[in-house]
Amino acid sequence: MTETLPSTVDVLVAGAGVAGTATAILLAKGGLSVVLLDRCNDIEDYKSLCTHFVQPVANSVFADLGLSRLLEPAYSVRTKAAFLVPGGSIDTDGGYGDDPVTAYAHNIERRVFDPELRREALACGVTLAMNSSVRALQKTPDGFSAEIVSAYDDTTRLTCRFAVAADGRASALGRLLGAPVQSHPNDRAAYFCYCTGIDAPRDNKSIFALHGNEMAFLYPQIEGRTLLSIYVKHERLAQIGQDGDMFAFILEQMKTHLPDVDFSNATLDGRVYGYKKYDNQLRPPVTAQMAFVGDASISIDPMSGVGCSFALKSARLLADAILAQPGSPTEALDAYAASHQQFFPAHCDGIIADSRVAKTxxxxxxxxxxxxxxxxxxxxxxxxxxxxxxxxxxxxxxxxxxxxxxxxxxx
Structure with missing residues (x-):
């Protein structure tokens, strides 16, 4: 383990990705003791498959986290979406609106974001245990009793008032508690890769080309890198062939959908990531008195690019609810469930419907x-x-x- 774990803590958070680490930081800044666990080996580890597009709705959370610097050019690219659609382009001047806090989105690579979040958590007094996970969990009158196990089979028993599942789409805590899962079909496959040799669009715009039921997105990143992503109907993957070159297929799609972009010097930087099947998945924000944040609660079509934004938003809502009533877990979790319901379903319903690609x-x-x-x-x-x-x-x-x-x- 990263350090010796206390036997009693206010909050246990499982999962040190964006949602879990943001939750831990906000609660620690609010004066609560927090243990944060993750299966990864090192605080420098990061999630590879992500659009890295953080929508303006989450911008205010960076200041709350003490990480406003991540919105500066050294760490991210200030951007705004431009859409190429049938019949023309949706690409207005200026930002998204007049409020300077929400005027722009930001492309923040997870190789930057995840380690910076964890370092901030340590600076805030969060106890961070890498190579660790929850093996068993029991409800107690005052909260939870958890059995924490490390990769080296060290075991610690820990009690807490609040437990938070931030352990992703496959949530082990969700399985332990039998949290119900809603699954909705997604008719698209998704593939991502980083490239060098592609000039950033004017004003560092992120380009979203929507043609019929298939799409191609381009996100400028720091250090001259570009993230490319494509979304194609499942049956189209047969065109690649068993031994096909996925990078060549991605470039072909990008050239078709973005004819004004010069891809002649594009060079793959790393590997191609993707999902052949990525059904939309939802868990309730609270199950058996445990809160779920980020992908553990909402994991939907990556085409929407909402993963990081929704992770930060859910962390903020949960922290607000707990800090308002730290001594009343039931009331705090009821408040979180209510605020979660007020914001997320309206957006999720539209994204899920769009992923069925039934439009003519x-x-x-x-x-x-x-x-x-x-x-x-x-x-x-x-x-x-x-x-x-x-x-x-x-x-x-x-x-x-x-x-x-x-x-x-x-x-």
Whole structure:
């Protein structure tokens, strides 16, 4: 283990990714004692498969964490989405809005983000145990009793008032507690890779090309790197062949969807990562008095690029609820469940529906025709993708715009 674990602690967090470490930092800054566990070997380890696109909705959490520096050019690329859609492009000037806190998104590589988070956790007094996990967990009148085991078979018994599952999509704690899982089909496969030799788009825009039911995304990163990702229908993978070159396939898709980008000097930096099957998966934010944050609660189509943002948002909501009522776990967890329900389902429902790729080209073209014809609606669309408004709020703006245009045509 990284250090000797205490026998009693206020909060036990399993999983030292973005959601778990952010939760630990916020609670430690609020004066609670926190143990943070992770199966990884070292604090420098990081998650490889990620879009690294942090939407503006999560920007304020960086200041709360004491990590505002991560939004500076040395650590991340300030960016904004530009969408290439049937019929044109959605690419307005300026940021997402007038609020300087939420004006831009940021591309933050996990090789930077994860270690910086863990170092900040240590600086805040969090007890960090790498190579460790929860082997057994029992509910007690005052919280939980957990059996912690390290990779070297060292075992520690620890009691806590709050336990937090931040251990990802496959959540071992979720299995221990029998947390229910909702699974919704995702009709797309997803592949990611880093490259060098690609010039960053104007203003460091992140380019999202949406053509029919398939997509290609380009994210500029620090140190001249670029993250490419493609989303294709499962049956298209057969074109690659068993011995096919996935990087060549990705470049082919990028050139098709982004014809104005020069990929002639693109060189693979690392390996290709991907999911042939990545069904949308949801767990309740609270099960058996345990809180779930990040991918342990919401793990949905990576096309949406919400993983890091939702991780930070759920950490903030949970920390707020616990710090408001640290001596009343039931009330605190009820408050977390309520705030979680208020924010996340509205966004998740739209993302899950979109992952079924049931839309026809005609229907998609008709939708974007109205958006492209109304600059204000384009801005609302971008604000939606920043997760600053809900799909329902955008839909209201869309319908009003359509009604106005149809009324003006009839006159």
């Amino acid at each position: 080209d005609r229907a998609v073209g008709e939708t974007y025709r109205y958006i492209l014809a109304d600059e204000q609606l384009q801005r609302r669309y971008l604000v939606l993708t920043a997760r600053l408004i809900t799909p329902a709020q955008f839909q209201k703006s869309y319908l009003l715009s359509v009604a106005r245009r149809r009324s003006s045509v009839s006159l």
